[in-house]
Amino acid sequence: xxxxxxxxxxxxxSFFTTHTEMDTTDNPLNSQASLPIAPSWFRDxxxxxWPICFGYIPxxxxxxxxxxxxxxxxxxxxxxxILVFAGSAQFICVAMLAAGASAxxxxxxxxxxxxxxxxxxxxxxxxLSGVRRLFLSLFAYGITDESFAVNMTRFRDxxxxxxxxxxxxxxxxLAWVVSTTCGALLGQFIPIGAFGTDYALTAMFLALLIxxxxxxxxxxxxxxxxxxxxxxxxxxxxxxxxxxASVSAATLGYSLKRYREKRR
Amino acid sequence: xNFVDYLFLxxxxxxxxxxxxxxxxxxxxxxxxxxxxxxxxxxxxxxxLTALLAPILFTDQSARSLELxxxxxxxxxxxxxxxxxxxxxxxxxxxxxxxxxxxGIFLT
Numbered sequence: 001x002x003x004x005x006x007x008x009x010x011x012x013x014s015f016f017t018t019h020t021e022m023d024t025t026d027n028p029l030n031s032q033a034s035l036p037i038a039p040s041w042f043r044d045x046x047x048x049x050w051p052i053c054f055g056y057i058p059x060x061x062x063x064x065x066x067x068x069x070x071x072x073x074x075x076x077x078x079x080x081x082i083l084v085f086a087g088s089a090q091f092i093c094v095a096m097l098a099a100g101a102s103a104x105x106x107x108x109x110x111x112x113x114x115x116x117x118x119x120x121x122x123x124x125x126x127x128l129s130g131v132r133r134l135f136l137s138l139f140a141y142g143i144t145d146e147s148f149a150v151n152m153t154r155f156r157d158x159x160x161x162x163x164x165x166x167x168x169x170x171x172x173x174l175a176w177v178v179s180t181t182c183g184a185l186l187g188q189f190i191p192i193g194a195f196g197t198d199y200a201l202t203a204m205f206l207a208l209l210i211x212x213x214x215x216x217x218x219x220x221x222x223x224x225x226x227x228x229x230x231x232x233x234x235x236x237x238x239x240x241x242x243x244x245a246s247v248s249a250a251t252l253g254y255s256l257k258r259y260r261e262k263r264r
Numbered sequence: 265x266n267f268v269d270y271l272f273l274x275x276x277x278x279x280x281x282x283x284x285x286x287x288x289x290x291x292x293x294x295x296x297x298x299x300x301x302x303x304x305x306x307x308x309x310x311x312x313l314t315a316l317l318a319p320i321l322f323t324d325q326s327a328r329s330l331e332l333x334x335x336x337x338x339x340x341x342x343x344x345x346x347x348x349x350x351x352x353x354x355x356x357x358x359x360x361x362x363x364x365x366x367x368g369i370f371l372t
Contacts, residue, residue, distance in 0.1 A: 226322075
């Protein structure tokens with residue numbers, strides 16, 4: 001969850017609101033300005049999504065370049081971004097394809113990596129109660145770490161609704177599909193490893209890791225997972241170390257949390 | 265890989281990504297998850313990220329043996345500090361790439 005978005009969009013919004021109020025006074029034909037529910041859901045959704053889109057462009061380009069260097073065609077990258085729409089899982093997929101992993105192990109790893117959305121979807125359900133199930137099914141497609149962080153903050157602040165939230169999700173999705181596809185098209189002209197693109201994946205994981213360290217239990221879980229993963233990787237062939245280490249470490253971390261709560 | 269192989273792979277990935285995003289929203293609405301599951305699931309992202317990073321930072325992946333002091337590990341330290349100070353995902357990716365690129369030039 002990337003709370004760095006908080007400051008830029010709030011300042012940008014207040015600027016924008018003042019500006020549009022001036023516009024409506026200049027235009028007497030704009031009768032919608034007095035409606036209790038603002039009709040400008042698209043504009044509000046777009047304003048909330050721009051920091052996400054801005055963050056997606058370099059990562060999307062990097063993913064496209066890496067995918068193209070791993071041998072994926074540009075249409076394959078577009079297909080992956082449309083069908084999956086999950087940044088870290090797509091990076092892992094590219095890394096695993098480059099290492100010659102099987103489709104089944106990639107799908108299983110994707111499931112393990114994206115199980116976290118289960119929590120985000122549960123938290124969002126509170127703000128979308130009573131909404132039609134068809135809409136919920138469409139909305140679910142756009143739940144990512146970034147859109148979750150932005151939409152949850154907006155829902156808590158109030159004056160946010162399902163149309164604004166889905167606009168934010170879908171504009172972010174569009175930015176993702178376009179930037180990854182452009183990266184794949186450009187990738188054919190960029191030599192392998194140029195400008196440190198080899199390290200884009202690692203740097204993104206490092207940043208996401210830092211954002212996840214909320215308290216000591218999380219730090220303990222991370223260290224446990226690191227130790228288990230290194231041992232598992234050295235001793236057991238294949239890529240089962242990802243699921244093996246993460247499930248064991250989360251269980252250890254959870255046990256420590258329970259143990260500390262009981263002792264209190 | 266041909267079109268059908270990619271369709272199977274990405275369709276499968278899409279399905280296992282969509283289900284966890286869809287299921288709670290569709291069914292749980294007001295009813296929350298059991299607390300133990302919420303607590304356990306909240307530790308999963310940290311655990312997965314470190315598990316993914318572990319062999320990249322601490323092992324020689326072609327020989328599959330322990331290796332300390334790789335450029336990947338050395339670059340990770342300033343990259344982590346940058347992420348901690350700025351909380352910026354895009355910025356960290358660019359800084360990490362830049363540092364790794366410069367390190368590569370100095371080492372060769």
